[in-house]
Amino acid sequence: MKLLNPRFLNSSSAALFSLSLNRFKFPPLFAHSLLRRPNPQLQQLRLSQFRVTLSSSRSAGAATMCTSPPSVHVKDRIDLTPKEREIFDRLLQVLRHFKLQTQLRVAGGWVRDKLLGKDCYDIDIALDDMLGREFCEKVNEYLSSEGVETHGIGVIQCNPDQSKHLETARMRLFDVWIDFVNLRAEDYSENSRIPTMRFGSAKEDAYRRDLTINSLFYNINTSSVEDFTEKGIEHLKSGKIVTPLPPKQTFLDDPLRVLRAIRTEKAAADDDVIAAIADKISRERVGHEIDLMMSGNEPLKAMLHISELQLFWAVFSLPLKAEPPAPEGCERLCVDYMDSAWRLLQLIGPSSIIDNQLRLCLYAALLLPLRKAVYEEKKGKKIPVVSYIFRSSLKLKASDAETVWCLSMHLAAENFLSLIPLIISDENLQTLEGDKKSVTINVPLPSKRRILTGLLLREIKEFWRPSLVLSLLLHPQDIGLIENSSNKDAELNDRRALYSRVENAILDMGLDKVWELKPLVDGKRIMDILQIKSGGPIIKEWQQKLLQWQLAHPSGSTEECVDWMKEAQSKRARTE
Secondary structure (H helix, E strand, O other): OOOOHHHHHOOOOOOEEEEOOOOOOOOOHHHHHHHHHOOOOOEEOOOOOOEEEEEEEOOEEOOOOHHHOOOOOOOOOOOOOHHHHHHHHHHHHHHHHHOOOOOEEEEEEHHHHHOOOOOOOEEEEEOOOOOOHHHHHHHHHHHOOOOOOOOOOEEOOEHHOOOEEEEEEEEEOEEEEEEEEEEEEEEEOOOOOOOOEEOHHHHHHHHOOHHHHHHOEEEEEEOOOEEEOHHHHHHHHEEEEEOOOOOHHHHHOOOOOHHHHHHHHOOOOOHHHHHHHOOOOOOOHHHHHHHHHHOOHHHHHHHHHHHHHOOOOHHOHHHHHHOOOOOOOOOHHHHHHHHHHHHHHHHHHOOOOHHHHHHHHHHHHHOOOOOOOEEEOOOOEEEEEHHHHHHHHHHHOHHHHHHHHHHHHHHHHHHHHHHHHHHHHHHHHHHHHHHHHOOOOOOOHHHHHHHHHHHHHHHHHHHHHHHHHHHOOOOOHHHHHOOOOHHHHHHHHHHHHHHHHHHHHHHOOOOOHHOEEEEEEEEOOOHHHOOOOOOOOOHHHHHHHHHHHHHHOOOOOOOHHOOOHHHHHHHHHOOO
């Protein structure tokens, strides 16, 4: 299969770039072999397993390779839910009340998903003769005249510098958030990528959409689907991803469309588009698209595409002067770790790892090669590079909490490395003989194992299973260093078995949810026993010792715990 250089896509202003999707699932070894294959030419798109069609929108000429994809069932009409019917009827009442000629059209993904028989709660309504804010004000005016409670209107201003060309108004109707925008057309000057926006026709608006399958409208006035590109429904049925305009023009108009197309399947990018992703669109929008990929059905495939299209560092941008610097080929290693984690998770089974844990586990696996990298803030404080990626490169909404969990999983994975041998074999317990640092009380070696495991799980809480998965990418040897695919398959099967042994040992020790363990003796009681009137480091020291005693004596009572503390304190006093 030949490699296609996307630079030639700009040779015809009428070219349509189409990736015909074979609903293709990567075979088990495909991802690994793809990452290990060298990239001979920068910015070239690997087209193995895809049919590629290049054609002029006004000519019959086309070059086709590989086989056509199977057809997808597309409904003949859109069936509204009772809630959707209620919303649309209310909007039509507004039109009739004010005698407006406005055409109300639902745009984009909602139409696509409804035609595919899927539920969709993201309703965007395009207006042909007024701004969204103006129509929302009409809605509230109508509600007020009917004695119905009005709703607040949120307005998101346009920002052409960040490829946000439309002012969007948002209001809540029947407990559903609705976005209202005007139909648009855009004029570009020769020396600027920032367009002049004007009201456009529905057809002009459709051709400015990212993909033909997202250019469909549902006309609320006529209860009909409108396909102004005359290709949207055809491509929806055939499973094609096609840009209505030439790809480079489409992606430079809004570089985020590259990521959206990847999320749907695959897209081409060249140097200008990559630079635009890094400089032109807000990091919040980039982060939102990446988060949708990581939460979707095929996150690995999406990251593979991003890596192969040389978009990885445009998306997961690094701070200046990170130490140690990312080595050459680090992006492929990042995706390789995620590939291994994904395959190991498939072998383990999803029942014990819930959705948000899975998503963050994949983030943590992807960024595992960067876990030891730091950079220096202005005040001289050293910050983990992973923290920078979450908070600055992706700017995820819950970035603080998610960064903490990702960093905690990296730390827990490192700690699991020394703990795994102790958990699975009594013979390895001898290494704890004389250990006074990690376990500060005198207990038998098996109890020390329970203490160390319990302390780690209390730190990582419900993320202990994903952390164990990450640790098994590094134990007994770094999975990223295994070149041979067949060896890697065997290793992953061995590590799945090891995961089960460690998980079962933890459950047998009764440590699942150990983070919910309440102390038998509180701080006030400790102060009474020590006969002191104020707290301080000594209280924290005893709280840690008492926690270790509880972990070593899972059936111990409060009285037994107090007796042990008094005896230990007495021995301590005699030796001091």
